[in-house]
Amino acid sequence: xHDATAVLHVGWMPRAVSALLxxxxxxxxAVTPAxxxxxxxxxxxxxxxxxxxxxxxxxxxxxxxxxxxxxxxVICSVxxxxxxxxxxxxxxxxxxxxxxxxxLAMRDKHVQKRLVRDAGVATxxxxxxxxxxxxxxxxxxxxxxxxxxxxxxxxxxxxxxxEKSARAYLELAAAGGDGPWLMEEYIxxxxxQVDGFVRDGEIRVLSxxxxxxxxxxxxxxxxxxxxxxxxxxxxxxxxxxxxxAEASFKGLGHHDGPFHLEVxxxxxxxxxxxxxxxxxxGGGRTDDVVELSFGVDLRDEWARLTxxxxxxxxxxxxxxxxxxxxxMNLPAPAGEVLAVPTLDQVxxxxxxxxxxxEVEPGDVMPDVTAASHLxxxxxxxxxxxxxxxxxxxxxxxxxxxxxxEVAQPVTE
Ligand SMILES: Nc1ncnc2c1ncn2[C@@H]1O[C@H](COP(=O)(O)OP(=O)(O)O)[C@@H](O)[C@H]1O
Ligand SMILES: [Mg+2]
Numbered sequence: 586x587h588d589a590t591a592v593l594h595v596g597w598m599p600r601a602v603s604a605l606l607x608x609x610x611x612x613x614x615a616v617t618p619a620x621x622x623x624x625x626x627x628x629x630x631x632x633x634x635x636x637x638x639x640x641x642x643x644x645x646x647x648x649x650x651x652x653x654x655x656x657x658x659v660i661c662s663v664x665x666x667x668x669x670x671x672x673x674x675x676x677x678x679x680x681x682x683x684x685x686x687x688x689l690a691m692r693d694k695h696v697q698k699r700l701v702r703d704a705g706v707a708t709x710x711x712x713x714x715x716x717x718x719x720x721x722x723x724x725x726x727x728x729x730x731x732x733x734x735x736x737x738x739x740x741x742x743x744x745x746x747x748e749k750s751a752r753a754y755l756e757l758a759a760a761g762g763d764g765p766w767l768m769e770e771y772i773x774x775x776x777x778q779v780d781g782f783v784r785d786g787e788i789r790v791l792s793x794x795x796x797x798x799x800x801x802x803x804x805x806x807x808x809x810x811x812x813x814x815x816x817x818x819x820x821x822x823x824x825x826x827x828x829x830a831e832a833s834f835k836g837l838g839h840h841d842g843p844f845h846l847e848v849x850x851x852x853x854x855x856x857x858x859x860x861x862x863x864x865x866x867g868g869g870r871t872d873d874v875v876e877l878s879f880g881v882d883l884r885d886e887w888a889r890l891t892x893x894x895x896x897x898x899x900x901x902x903x904x905x906x907x908x909x910x911x912x913m914n915l916p917a918p919a920g921e922v923l924a925v926p927t928l929d930q931v932x933x934x935x936x937x938x939x940x941x942x943e944v945e946p947g948d949v950m951p952d953v954t955a956a957s958h959l960x961x962x963x964x965x966x967x968x969x970x971x972x973x974x975x976x977x978x979x980x981x982x983x984x985x986x987x988x989x990e991v992a993q994p995v996t997e
Contacts (some may be wrong), residue, residue, distance in 0.1 A: 590892050593654070595662040595671040600872065603887035613657070615643045615799035638666040640673050654678035661891050663843070663865045663884075665737065669691060683838075690837045691864035694734055695768055697837065701859050704836025706829055708859040710770040717759050717766060722751035728771035730801075731755070733762050738956035739800045744771060772858050774849035776800060777822050778811045779826055780867045780875055782886045782896075786840040790883070790902040792875045793819065793826050794911070797975055800847075800957045809957045810913030810978045811871075812971045813878040816904050822850070829857045839864055843887050845871070868958060870912040873939055873965045877910045879903065909971040910938070913978045914960035917944065919952040920991030922961075931964060934984065936977040939965040952990060961989060 590613035592604055594858055597620035605612050606628050613626035613630040616621075620633045634646040647653060655662065663738035672688035675681045690700055698708045713734070715719060725745060731754060732742040741762065742757065743754040776799040781790035803809055816823045830846060833839075845867035847860035866872050866883045876882050879902040886896060917925070922944050930941040942962040944950060952957045964981060968974035 590658045590661045591656060591866045592661065593632075593657040593674070594629070594893070595643060595660070595674065596664040596667040598662075598664050599623065599627060599867075600884050601663045601887065602627055602629055604882075604884035605891065607885070608888045608894070610888070610892060610893055615646060615969075621633045637662075637664070638670050640670050640993065643670065643674065653963050659891055663887060665692075665863060665865060668864060687838045688864065690697075690838060691862060694732070694736075694861060697861060698859070699971065700836045701833050704832050706836065706859050707779055707856060709772050712768045714764065714766040714768055716764055716772055717755050720755060720768075722755065725751055725768070726770070727751075728773075730769040730771050731758055732767050732769070734765050734767050735762075738958040739803055742801055743800065743804075772849045772851065772860070773853070774840075774851040774858060776860065777826070777848050777850065778867060778871070779830060779846040779848060779904075780871050780883070781830075781898035782843050782881070782898075783834055783839060784882055784890065784898075786834070788827060788830060788834075788901075789896060789898045790875065790879055790881050790886070791816075791823065791827055791830065792879055794874065795971065796973075797913075797978060803957045804954050806954055808913065808916065808979065809869075809960070809983045810911060810975075810982070812904075812911035812974045812978070813872070813874050813904075813909055814971055815878075815906070815909055818970075825857045829859060833859055833862060837862065841890055843883050869914065870939065870963050870965045874910050874912045877938070877965065877967075878906045880905045903989045908967055908969045909974045911966050911968075911971070911974040911978055913964050913966065913982065914941070914953070914957070915940075915962035915964055915985045916953050916982055917950045917961035917986055917989040918991050920993050921948050922946050922948045922950055922989065922991055924990040925961065926985060926988045926990075930988075931962070931981075931985065934964075934977075934981050936968050936974065937964050938967050944989075950989070961985070 592610045592612045594614045614624040615632045615637050632646040634642040649786040658674045669688045674682035675684045684841040697771045698711050715927050729745045734989050776796045778794045780792045797810040798807035799828045843866045848857045881902045944961045951959050964978050
């Protein structure tokens with residue numbers, strides 16, 4: 586009988602775990618009790634833990650069940666907050682020396698920028714601030730960006746333009762957490778999301794998506810959406826981004842795996858500047874956008890790599906889509922939801938090819954301007970070219986948000 590590879594996946598990530606199961610792996614997920622039923626229904630065994638990102642909790646969960654790390658051939662995760670814990674556990678199991686440091690280089694915003702800068706790639710100057718109390722607003726070089734070191738989704742990330750805004754935001758930021766914080770040079774440019782897969786140090790899949798608005802604009806009600814640009818129409822952009830990605834990955838030691846990279850194109854020089862990079866598949870429906878545009882299933886590629894199998898790709902993935910695709914958040918006003926469009930209504934809007942509605946009457950919609958991952962749903966939109974996709978996305982966002990009825994709309 587064929588012995589399946591025993592995999593410990595740290596955390597619950599439906600699409601990644603199903604890719605492992607499709608590949609025939611015997612998967613155990615270290616998950617919270619709330620996620621355990623879904624993981625088991627998908628066909629995975631579970632070890633219940635209070636927080637999968639906590640190494641102690643995972644070790645204790647395994648020990649309670651009479652298991653050890655060495656029961657597993659592979660220990661992995663594709664969840665942002667479980668990447669380093671999974672790497673630590675891999676090293677602890679006596680595999681992949683250096684895995685934790687490599688994972689950290691793909692997580693810590695300051696360490697990452699330093700490595701990338703040392704590799705000769707342009708990126709914002711950054712300084713760690715252990716406490717905001719010690720910051721003198723008069724000594725800041727404006728404009729600057731203030732962000733929490735452990736942040737995500739642009740939450741509590743602010744552009745400081747002058748002493749007055751610095752004072753206001755320092756106060757706001759202090760309410761958002763205890764730090765440490767990062768103060769960065771402000772990059773004036775258009776932001777892109779770059780997704781793909783690197784194997785044996787070679788970029789096999791490269792998808793460059795323009796954000797409709799830079800993500801930080803979410804705080805001003807900006808739409809969170811990205812459109813995949815066809816390489817044939819943007820050859821210079823693709824080649825510049827590829828150079829930055831290649832040099833960055835060398836500096837970061839990221840030779841194998843998925844990547845989700847953010848870059849800016851400087852307004853004045855056109856130069857590509859590194860923003861940040863994660864060793865995972867991008868959020869939202871990034872996987873669908875890459876699959877529809879380039880015909881590659883990033884989760885499947887990740888599962889193959891994780892299980893030590895060869896890639897399905899024999900050469901660089903080509904953009905095979907007719908027209909262009911993009912992925913977006915469906916926004917909604919904050920408050921208790923009374924009515925929301927149905928999935929069929931969303932799918933009937935121009936260009937919508939895939940969608941999910943994630944709220945229902947009775948749910949409380951958070952204020953989506955707080956962070957870029959807050960949303961009422963997701964949609965993948967098609968159009969004749971990237972401009973038509975962007976237009977359809979703006980229309981869809983306005984239509985959807987206008988159709989959601991909430992009690993006591995929350996205003997600033
Ligand atoms: N140095 C910078 N210059 C200009 N904009 C920035 C800078 N750093 C971050 N931003 C904006 O803030 C957003 C969030 O910051 P980021 O570093 O990507 O952290 P996270 O995504 O973890 O919240 C970015 O997507 C970008 O729009
Ligand atoms: Mg980011």
